Amino acid sequence: MLSAAKYKNEKLGLTMKDLTYEVRAGLQLNEDDAAVVIVAVEQGTPAALARINVYELVRAVDGQPVDNVETFEKLITEAQKAKKESVRLTVEWMGKTRLADLKFEAKAPANPLKSLIPGLR
16 A cells, blocks of 8 residues: 555645555455545545545546546546536445535634634634
């Protein structure tokens, strides 16, 4: 896993790597299964707000299959150039698939308790 190609997007708070032979074997994936694995998600970033988790597999971006980190980066860059506000990721964990909307400009509230507790600064 250490030698796998890596993609890090600090603005989105997301780091991912290509699937290696060992990871594919451990997850019982076929050699031709398209996916990349999430290796880091920074708190308070768009990726965290989209509830993307470490070790989940990203299978597709807006329905387009993701077979490596280069493809993922290309699809994200194209979406940003097209001035999209978000992309929909097809994410898998332990054989279960879900969709996650990754917003490019999402920000966590500065203090979420402030609206609940009057006078809190």
